[in-house]
Amino acid sequence: MHEPGRPSPALRVGTDLCSVEQVAESVATFGERYLRRVYTNHELEYCSQNPALSAERLAARFAAKEATMKVLRPGDARPDWRTIEVRRDPGGWCELALTGSAARLAHDAAIDSLSVSLSHEAGMANAVVVATLFE
Amino acid sequence: MTTDRIREVIARHGRLAVDVAALSDTDDLYRAGLTSHASVNLMLALEDAFDIEFPERLLRRDTFESVAAIGSAIHELHAELNV
Numbered sequence: 001m002h003e004p005g006r007p008s009p010a011l012r013v014g015t016d017l018c019s020v021e022q023v024a025e026s027v028a029t030f031g032e033r034y035l036r037r038v039y040t041n042h043e044l045e046y047c048s049q050n051p052a053l054s055a056e057r058l059a060a061r062f063a064a065k066e067a068t069m070k071v072l073r074p075g076d077a078r079p080d081w082r083t084i085e086v087r088r089d090p091g092g093w094c095e096l097a098l099t100g101s102a103a104r105l106a107h108d109a110a111i112d113s114l115s116v117s118l119s120h121e122a123g124m125a126n127a128v129v130v131a132t133l134f135e
Numbered sequence: 136m137t138t139d140r141i142r143e144v145i146a147r148h149g150r151l152a153v154d155v156a157a158l159s160d161t162d163d164l165y166r167a168g169l170t171s172h173a174s175v176n177l178m179l180a181l182e183d184a185f186d187i188e189f190p191e192r193l194l195r196r197d198t199f200e201s202v203a204a205i206g207s208a209i210h211e212l213h214a215e216l217n218v
Binding site: 016018019022023025026029030033034037038062066076077078079080081101 | 150171172173175176179180191194195196197
């Protein structure tokens with residue numbers, strides 16, 4: 001709950017939509033090169049647990065990475081996709097873990113926390129990322 | 136010719152909303168329909184076509200902004216390989 005007298009945090013929101021079919025196509029065309037270039041070992045391990053949902057899960061994670069980039073506001077420079085990781089909690093929700101260049105961007109932007117929500121249905125995957133900043 | 140090859144790769148993997156032949160070398164590919172995910176495929180296909188690997192410092196939006204920008208990046212990477 002908001003404490004009286006304490007400044008409210010500033011917010012940034014990012015969202016992205018990704019085609020599941022296009023992700024499946026990328027996997028079919030480029031295979032491991034695509035997977036290893038975009039996703040972390042943790043993400044690949046989770047997404048491969050259910051082959052029937054693999055493309056949906058990968059697409060949702062790609063959308064999460066792009067949504068995070070919008071929050072980070074890197075300008076023309078883009079962090080490596082693998083420096084933004086979606087970590088799935090056994091409880092079913094997801095968290096974001098930033099490393100390397102993405103972590104530096106978050107630090108420079110004074111981002112205090114990040115929250116992510118993923119969804120996929122009817123051939124599309126969506127992610128929304130909210131960042132709080134204390135100015 | 137490098138530019139022709141780049142255009143071939145864009146035509147096959149860029150998923151643009153328009154024919155790449157209708158674009159000049161400096162026309163904005165994002166405005167022509169290049170999405171963030173398609174840019175991944177484009178990057179991987181360019182790496183295959185030109186035997187290069189884009190380092191993180193070139194994973195910039197403006198690297199893939201136009202045929203000319205892509206050509207400059209490829210030229211830069213080839214020059215580094217030849218040093």
